[in-house]
Structures are given as C-alpha cells and as structure tokens.
Amino acid sequence: MDFGFNQEQELLRNTARKFLENECTSEFVRARMAEPAGVTDAFWTKLAEQGWTGLVYPEEFGGTGLGFVDLTVLMEEMGRAVMPGPFFSTLLGGLTILEAGSAAQKKEWLTKIAGGEAKAALAFTEPNARWDAAAVAVTAREAGGKYTLSGTKLFVLDAQVADVIVVVARTRESKRPEEGLSLFLVPKGTRGLSVKLLPTMDQTRKLCEVKLEDVVVGAEALMGPRDGGWTPLARVLDRATVALCAEMCGGAQRVLDMTTEYAKIRIAFGKPIGSYQGVKHRAADMLVESENAKSLTYYAAWAVDENVPEAPLAASMAKAYASDAFRKIAGAGIQLHGGIGFTWEHDLHLYFKRAKSSEFTFGDATYHRERVAQLIQL
Amino acid sequence: MDFTLTPEQQAFRERVRVWLEANIPREWKSMGSTEVPRPEAYEFLKRWQGKLHEGGFIGVTWPKEYGGQGLTFMEEMILHQEMALQKAPPMLNVLGVGMAGPTIIAYGTEAQKKRYPEKILSCEEIWCQGYSEPNSGSDLAALQTRAVKDGEHYVINGQKVWTSLAHMADWMMLLARTDPSAPKHKGITYFLLDMHAPGVTVKPLKQLTGDSEFNEVFFDNVRVHESQVLGEVNNGWAVGLTTLMFERLALGFGLQVRLRISLESMIDLARRMEKDGRTVTSDPVMRQKIAQLWIDTEALKYTGARAITKLLKGELPGPEASAGKMGWVETNQKLQELAMEIEGPYSQLAKGSDRAVDGGFWQYAFLRSRANSIEGGTTEIQKNIIGERVLGLPKG
Numbered sequence: 001m002d003f004g005f006n007q008e009q010e011l012l013r014n015t016a017r018k019f020l021e022n023e024c025t026s027e028f029v030r031a032r033m034a035e036p037a038g039v040t041d042a043f044w045t046k047l048a049e050q051g052w053t054g055l056v057y058p059e060e061f062g063g064t065g066l067g068f069v070d071l072t073v074l075m076e077e078m079g080r081a082v083m084p085g086p087f088f089s090t091l092l093g094g095l096t097i098l099e100a101g102s103a104a105q106k107k108e109w110l111t112k113i114a115g116g117e118a119k120a121a122l123a124f125t126e127p128n129a130r131w132d133a134a135a136v137a138v139t140a141r142e143a144g145g146k147y148t149l150s151g152t153k154l155f156v157l158d159a160q161v162a163d164v165i166v167v168v169a170r171t172r173e174s175k176r177p178e179e180g181l182s183l184f185l186v187p188k189g190t191r192g193l194s195v196k197l198l199p200t201m202d203q204t205r206k207l208c209e210v211k212l213e214d215v216v217v218g219a220e221a222l223m224g225p226r227d228g229g230w231t232p233l234a235r236v237l238d239r240a241t242v243a244l245c246a247e248m249c250g251g252a253q254r255v256l257d258m259t260t261e262y263a264k265i266r267i268a269f270g271k272p273i274g275s276y277q278g279v280k281h282r283a284a285d286m287l288v289e290s291e292n293a294k295s296l297t298y299y300a301a302w303a304v305d306e307n308v309p310e311a312p313l314a315a316s317m318a319k320a321y322a323s324d325a326f327r328k329i330a331g332a333g334i335q336l337h338g339g340i341g342f343t344w345e346h347d348l349h350l351y352f353k354r355a356k357s358s359e360f361t362f363g364d365a366t367y368h369r370e371r372v373a374q375l376i377q378l
Numbered sequence: 379m380d381f382t383l384t385p386e387q388q389a390f391r392e393r394v395r396v397w398l399e400a401n402i403p404r405e406w407k408s409m410g411s412t413e414v415p416r417p418e419a420y421e422f423l424k425r426w427q428g429k430l431h432e433g434g435f436i437g438v439t440w441p442k443e444y445g446g447q448g449l450t451f452m453e454e455m456i457l458h459q460e461m462a463l464q465k466a467p468p469m470l471n472v473l474g475v476g477m478a479g480p481t482i483i484a485y486g487t488e489a490q491k492k493r494y495p496e497k498i499l500s501c502e503e504i505w506c507q508g509y510s511e512p513n514s515g516s517d518l519a520a521l522q523t524r525a526v527k528d529g530e531h532y533v534i535n536g537q538k539v540w541t542s543l544a545h546m547a548d549w550m551m552l553l554a555r556t557d558p559s560a561p562k563h564k565g566i567t568y569f570l571l572d573m574h575a576p577g578v579t580v581k582p583l584k585q586l587t588g589d590s591e592f593n594e595v596f597f598d599n600v601r602v603h604e605s606q607v608l609g610e611v612n613n614g615w616a617v618g619l620t621t622l623m624f625e626r627l628a629l630g631f632g633l634q635v636r637l638r639i640s641l642e643s644m645i646d647l648a649r650r651m652e653k654d655g656r657t658v659t660s661d662p663v664m665r666q667k668i669a670q671l672w673i674d675t676e677a678l679k680y681t682g683a684r685a686i687t688k689l690l691k692g693e694l695p696g697p698e699a700s701a702g703k704m705g706w707v708e709t710n711q712k713l714q715e716l717a718m719e720i721e722g723p724y725s726q727l728a729k730g731s732d733r734a735v736d737g738g739f740w741q742y743a744f745l746r747s748r749a750n751s752i753e754g755g756t757t758e759i760q761k762n763i764i765g766e767r768v769l770g771l772p773k774g
Contacts, residue, residue, distance in 0.1 A: 001381055002379060003687040004379065271774075272772050276774065277758070280771050285761070287764055295681040296677050317672075
C-alpha cells in the first residue's frame with residue numbers, strides 16, 4: 001500500500017503550481033470572469049503545450065496517457081488557482097468520448113482536444129436538476145438512419161465555447177430510467193442547436209442553457225451502443241465527480257493558506273489574531289476538514305483509476321464530504337479575515353463562490369449521502 | 379498511489395483471518411465497543427490478550443528481541459482491520475501496548491527493554507499512565523508530584539488523577555518533578571513506578587457512567603530506585619511527549635477500527651428499530667445521518683492511511699496524524715448520539731430494564747463517549763496543537 005504521490009506526480013504538482021501562479025493570476029481570473037468565453041486562446045494554447053489538455057488520453061490520440069491520480073494532482077492545482085475556463089468541461093466531453101466513442105470518433109475528437117484545437121462540453125442535466133439517469137428527458141428519434149434531438153439541457157458547463165457537445169438523449173422509453181439512453185456528438189453550429197450563456201453567481205464558471213430544436217444528426221454521431229449510454233456515462237460521472245473533488249480540495253487548501261497567513265500578521269488587541277483560540281480553533285477545524293476531504297478524494301482517484309468495485313462509493317463519499325468541507329472552509333476563511341474578506345478586491349469571494357457552484361455540480365452532499373446509503377445497502 | 383497488498387501482506391492477512399476465526403471466544407458478543415474495557419470484562423480480556431500474544435498478533439511492530447514480531451505498520455494495520463471485521467474483543471493492557479512499551483523501547487536501557495516489554499504484550503503486567511494531576515490537566519507541565527533524590531532512590535510524594543486501570547495496574551508511567559527550580563518543562567523526570575510499592579494508594583473515582591474505571595493515585599514517601607528512571611533525569615517532558623505521540627498512533631489504529639465495529643453495530647441497531655411505523659433505515663433523514671457517519675469513519679481511515687504511508691517512508695507523522703484524535707472523538711460522539719436517536723424513546727431505558735434495547739449497552743457507550751473529548755488531551759488542546767505546530771499560528 002502506498003497512499004502518497006510518486007516523484008513524477010510531485011513534479012507535475014510543482015510545475016502546475018508555478019505555471020498557474022504566473023499565468024493564472026488574480027488579474028487574469030477577474031478579466032475572464034467579466035467575459036463570456038472564460039478563457040483566452042493564448043492561455044488555452046499554453047495549457048495544450050504543457051500537455052494538460054491531453055493528460056489522460058492515450059498517446060495514439062495525441063495524449064500523454066497518464067492516469068487519473070495524475071489528473072487529480074493537476075485539478076488540485078487548478079482549484080488552488082481558481083482557474084476559470086473550459087478545461088473541466090472539455091475533460092467531461094473528452095472522457096465521455098474516450099469511454100463510449102468509436103475508434104474514428106476518438107481519433108477525430110480526442111486528437112483535437114489533446115492538441116488544444118477543440119473544446120468540448122457534456123450536456124447531461126436538464127431543468128429538472130437531477131443527477132441520476134431520470135434526469136434525461138431530451139429525446140432522440142430515429143428515422144431514415146438519422147436522429148432528431150429535441151429538448152432542453154441546463155447547467156451545461158462552457159457550452160458557449162465548445163466545438164462539440166456530447167448530448168445525452170433518450171432513444172427509448174423504459175421503466176428503468178437507466179435504459180434507453182444514448183450519447184450523441186453534436187458539433188457547434190449544427191442547425192437547431194442554440195446555446196445561451198446564463199449569468200452565474202460564480203463568474204469563474206460559465207453555465208449554459210442548450211436548446212435542441214429538432215437537431216438532426218447522422219448515425220455517425222451516435223457514440224457507443226444505442227440505448228446503452230448510461231453505463232459509460234455513469235463511469236464518466238464518477239470520474240468527473242472525483243476530478244471536481246480534487247479541484248475543490250485545492251481551493252479549500254488555498255483558503256486555509258490565505259487565512260493562516262493573515263491570522264499571523266493581522267494584529268488586534270495588541271496580538272496577532274491567530275494567537276486567540278477563537279481564531280486558532282476554527283483554523284484547526286478547517287485543516288481537519290481539508291485533510292479529510294483530500295484523503296477521501298485521493299482514495300477515490302485511485303479507485304476510479306483502477307476501476308475497483310468500490311469506485312462509485314468512493315466517488316460519492318468524496319463528493320459528499322468535499323461539498324460540505326469546501327463550503328464551510330471558504331465561509332470560515334471570510335469570517336476569519338473580517339471585513340476585508342467581504343470585499344470584491346480580496347480573492348476570498350472567488351473561492352467562496354466556487355465552493356458553492358462546485359457543491360451543486362454533479363450532486364450535492366445530500367444527493368451523495370443518499371447514494372452512499374444505497375451503495376452500502378442501508 | 380496503490381492500495382493493493384503484496385503477496386506477503388496478503389498471506390499475513392489470511393493468517394490473521396484464519397487465526398481469529400479459530401480463536402475469538404464464542405462467549406464474546408460484541409455490540410459496538412468502547413475504547414476502555416468495562417470492569418466486568420477484565421479477567422476475560424486478560425486471557426484474550428494472552429492468547430493474542432501466544433499467536434504472535436500483538437506488538438507486531440516491536441523488535442523481536444523485546445517480544446515483538448519485527449514487522450511494519452502495514453501488518454499492524456492489516457491486523458487491526460481484520461480484528462474489526464471479525465469484531466474481536468478489545469485489548470486490556472491498551473496503555474502498556476500503545477504507550478509504555480514503545481516508549482521504553484525508544485528510551486530504555488537494555489536492562490529495561492529486556493525487563494518490561496514482553497510482559498506488557500502477554501498481559502502479565504498491566505500498565506497505567508500517571509500524567510494528570512488535580513491542578514495540571516491540560517497544562518500538564520505544571521504537574522507538582524515531587525521526586526526527591528535520597529541516595530540511590532527517589533522519594534515520591536503527590537497525587538495523580540483520572541488514572542485509568544490504576545486499580546489493577548502493576549506499573550505506572552509516572553511523570554514527577556525532580557527540579558522545582560528549573561522552567562516547568564525542564565524539571566520533570568519519567569519513572570517506571572511499581573504500583574505495589576509501599577506508599578501507593580489507589581482510590582476509585584465513580585464516573586457519570588456509574589462505573590469506576592478511573593482512579594486517584596496517592597504517593598506517600600514512595601521509594602523508587604534510580605534505575606527506574608526512563609531516559610535522562612529532568613528529560614521526562616520529551617519522553618512523555620513520545621508517549622503521547624505513540625498514543626496518537628495507537629489511536630490511529632485501534633480506535634479507528636473499534637469505531638468501525640461500533641458503526642456496523644449501530645447500523646444493525648437501525649435495521650431493528652422503528653421510527654414512525656417504518657424501520658429507521660427507511661427514514662430519509664436517518665439515512666442521511668447514517669451515511670454521513672459512514673463517510674466520516676472512512677475519512678478517518680484514509681487520513682490515518684496517509685499518515686502510515688509517511689511513517690513507512692520514514693517521515694514523521696504530519697498534520698494527518700494530529701487530526702486523527704480530534705476526528706475520532708467527533709465521530710464517536712456523533713455516532714453515540716445517533717444511536718440514541720435511533721432508539722428514540724427507548725434510549726431512556728438503561729441496563730436492568732427488560733425493555734432496554736440491547737441490555738442498555740448503548741446507554742453506557744453514549745455516556746462513556748462524553749469523556750472522549752477530554753481524555754488524552756482535550757479537543758481544545760488538540761486544536762491548539764494543530765493551530766500552533768501544524769499551521770504555525772502564534773501561541774496565545
């Protein structure tokens with residue numbers, strides 16, 4: 001057993017931290033918040049040059065072929081920098097293509113994604129705001145070898161910049177919601193596809209409403225077996241959940257670091273505020289929660305990477321814990337900073353808002369606790 | 379990162395499993411478990427620990443020449459996991475095995491290392507810990523029990539309190555002040571004290587559970603030979619802190635495992651109890667609470683595993699280890715509260731009532747858990763330690 005990162009992973013962490021400290025500064029993040037894209041071409045190119053847009057894809061598709069634990073390290077650092085932009089959404093789309101796509105589909109899209117030439121998105125959730133298979137009401141009707149997609153997707157990450165959107169649609173009605181789902185590749189500009197960017201509380205995360213008004217795609221757009229889309233999608237959702245948890249852990253650690261530093265230098269009643277137990281004890285609580293969130297996330301990363309039977313349980317445990325922990329830590333960070341923590345100028349609110357958007361992405365703590373209850377056969 | 383076991387470790391697991399299946403006494407019925415054994419089980423647990431020792435399943439990380447097995451923390455962890463899975467009885471000489479033994483092995487003279495550790499493992503000699511005093515609890519270094527040199531002996535006078543197992547202990551890890559003029563951390567010496575020596579008086583303290591597992595210990599001119607000093611004279615604070623470090627490690631293994639046993643028992647309880655006309659496990663709110671406890675318990679396990687990884691790589695325990703005790707306390711207290719909630723109105727009925735659930739076991743466990751956040755360093759002290767030594771915040 002080895003519950004640690006290897007040398008290459010530590011190196012990746014150092015490289016990512018330095019890169020993001022230089023390239024993803026507070027000014028950069030704030031400029032992206034104010035714009036629809038959330039990313040610049042120059043920045044995206046640099047991510048691709050680092051090999052990160054293709055980190056987890058096989059080398060035959062231009063990727064680096066690294067594992068999920070490596071990705072966890074990178075996501076943690078991106079969370080630390082509260083990095084905006086479509087990296088995560090492209091990962092979601094890419095992972096789905098990797099999981100369900102044909103050789104030709106993978107070659108076409110993963111090569112472009114890895115090379116930084118294409119961005120992707122995953123359109124799964126809908127206005128019913130569910131995270132299980134019953135979420136999908138968008139239909140895809142087959143006629144003459146073509147599929148017609150109709151309905152509305154909501155809370156779609158970064159669809160406004162996506163070159164291709166992976167759409168989850170219902171090809172067959174079934175008693176079990178997991179049956180009859182199919183995955184489609186819908187390129188940007190397809191007739192009937194419209195994307196509306198929605199104002200978000202967390203401006204570093206761009207969410208869209210995606211309307212499919214009789215979008216016609218050919219049979220070559222179908223990924224994986226027809227009606228059998230849930231199995232690969234469920235695996236992607238677990239992986240995406242763990243990647244998000246890693247990002248949340250990175251953000252939580254950054255808030256703790258900022259708060260600890262501030263508590264050492266801010267003087268009140270003649271002493272640094274960190275010497276008072278009211279502050280010190282809350283900081284200790286933040287540390288414990290941050291470390292526990294990491295432990296569950298790292299284990300889940302290994303579990304999904306190895307695809308052990310416990311992987312879904314591990315993913316849900318991590319997300320339930322991290323959702324609560326990041327929210328509490330970000331809130332405590334503002335509280336311990338006092339008034340300065342409530343200003344627009346200070347970066348704390350970026351993390352506070354990111355904690356909230358992450359909490360409700362891929363299921364909140366309540367959703368995942370119930371899933372844990374089911375998986376432990378309660 | 380790799381959570382798989384080597385073939386040797388697998389074989390060890392198998393050996394432990396088979397041995398436990400064959401040797402856990404049939405009369406032992408575990409329903410959740412508290413960290414300190416109850417008095418009525420002492421004799422039974424003494425025999426159980428002897429058996430564990432014969433099987434070579436205790437002190438597995440201790441060197442062979444002192445009665446251990448010379449294995450790594452990995453085997454220790456596997457052992458504890460298997461014990462949890464099979465709901466094995468707890469260890470009686472927990473303070474000896476968890477603290478006294480490792481500290482003696484770390485600081486002892488060759489004679490001390492030959493004399494004490496093996497008898498700790500076999501449970502022939504039971505140990506208690508003489509740290510806290512009426513006027514020094516959290517501020518341990520303020521302790522006032524005096525040890526005055528008289529020829530080859532030290533003469534001990536003073537009082538200890540909250541001393542678990544003192545009423546049956548053969549030996550005590552004693553911290554006493556040998557130099558009152560030195561700064562408070564620098565005048566303390568660590569002694570290995572014979573509890574049967576003249577002048578040692580043990581008085582049980584009745585706790586809010588009704589049990590007497592703690593004691594007051596009085597020293598009236600107790601003579602201790604200088605060969606009984608562990609480590610250097612006036613260096614007792616460093617030696618004592620080592621004990622506390624081992625205590626935290628022991629917590630990481632043993633208590634986390636017992637927590638898992640309690641959790642399984644609590645879930646079993648939830649399956650048997652009803653709330654509003656359906657089983658507790660069908661109630662969505664209760665499902666949330668039980669799942670959260672499951673997650674908290676797993677988080678402790680993996681945070682502990684990260685600390686073990688560091689140990690195996692030769693690093694010192696980091697923030698993960700410091701967080702362990704606090705996390706365990708919070709989780710166990712939450713678990714015991716939840717057991718009461720699961721029982722609902724039945725939680726009011728105690729041992730002696732034929733209507734009491736599980737013979738009133740959970741009522742005792744609930745009451746006992748109140749001490750968790752005080753014993754072995756209060757939660758407030760743990761937070762100071764984390765704040766100051768891990769986060770580097772200034773002292774108050």
